[in-house]
Amino acid sequence: MAALQLHSPVRFRNTWKNYTHVVATRASLSSNLPISTPxxxxxxxxxxxxxxxxxxxxxxxxxxxxxxxxxxxxAEAKVxxxxxxxxxxxxxxxxxxxxFLSDGQxxxxxxxxxxxxxxxxxxLRVLAQNYPDTPGLAIKDFWQVDDRTxxxxxxxTFGNILNFNVGETVDLDIPRSFxxxxxxxxxxxxxxxxxxxxxxxxxxxxxxxxxxxxxxxxNNCAEVK
Numbered sequence: 001m002a003a004l005q006l007h008s009p010v011r012f013r014n015t016w017k018n019y020t021h022v023v024a025t026r027a028s029l030s031s032n033l034p035i036s037t038p039x040x041x042x043x044x045x046x047x048x049x050x051x052x053x054x055x056x057x058x059x060x061x062x063x064x065x066x067x068x069x070x071x072x073x074x075a076e077a078k079v080x081x082x083x084x085x086x087x088x089x090x091x092x093x094x095x096x097x098x099x100f101l102s103d104g105q106x107x108x109x110x111x112x113x114x115x116x117x118x119x120x121x122x123x124l125r126v127l128a129q130n131y132p133d134t135p136g137l138a139i140k141d142f143w144q145v146d147d148r149t150x151x152x153x154x155x156x157t158f159g160n161i162l163n164f165n166v167g168e169t170v171d172l173d174i175p176r177s178f179x180x181x182x183x184x185x186x187x188x189x190x191x192x193x194x195x196x197x198x199x200x201x202x203x204x205x206x207x208x209x210x211x212x213x214x215x216x217x218x219n220n221c222a223e224v225k
Contacts, residue, residue: 100201126201156192185224
């Protein structure tokens with residue numbers, strides 16, 4: 001995946017729906033002009049490149065809020081972070097550099113993540129951080145992030161503590177609206193300030209687990225449990 005380094009505030013939107021809406025709008029406004037229609041192969045390359053760059057953007061420390069799955073729509077980009085020295089010495093599916101979780105909570109979450117992977121084949125990875133104190137882009141290789149990976153970044157920097165980046169295969173099975181509803185229920189500032197950051201993280205992990213275990217269909221993950 002190509003690293004995306006952003007060094008100045010920008011507005012970043014990452015939705016294919018937005019892209020196609022812009023293309024369609026421009027086409028209708030220019031109906032009298034010659035229009036060059038992109039080939040399907042070009043579109044596929046664009047989508048693949050777009051997702052790769054967005055993941056690098058998230059893991060560099062600017063959070064998955066910019067992916068709009070949290071329902072925010074856009075976020076101010078900050079300088080990218082890559083601090084492998086903040087990674088644990090041994091592999092773990094839960095990295096808590098912010099100190100939100102107790103040892104017992106980390107173990108429970110790691111156990112649930114292991115169960116999810118065995119039962120569904122999807123890989124959930126949890127990073128709790130306070131930007132810019134984060135390993136950032138370094139976790140991409142540490143966790144071997146791929147199309148079946150859900151990267152869950154718990155960071156209260158932008159208010160909503162729940163931020164997600166999902167792999168392409170996950171995106172095919174799980175409705176995008178699920179992530180925004182999940183962030184709205186357990187990630188809002190009122191929730192985590194009253195119950196604690198740890199409660200938000202644990203509740204979100206269990207909701208993701210329940211969702212991933214539902215049969216894929218028109219109404220899967222319709223409810224955040």
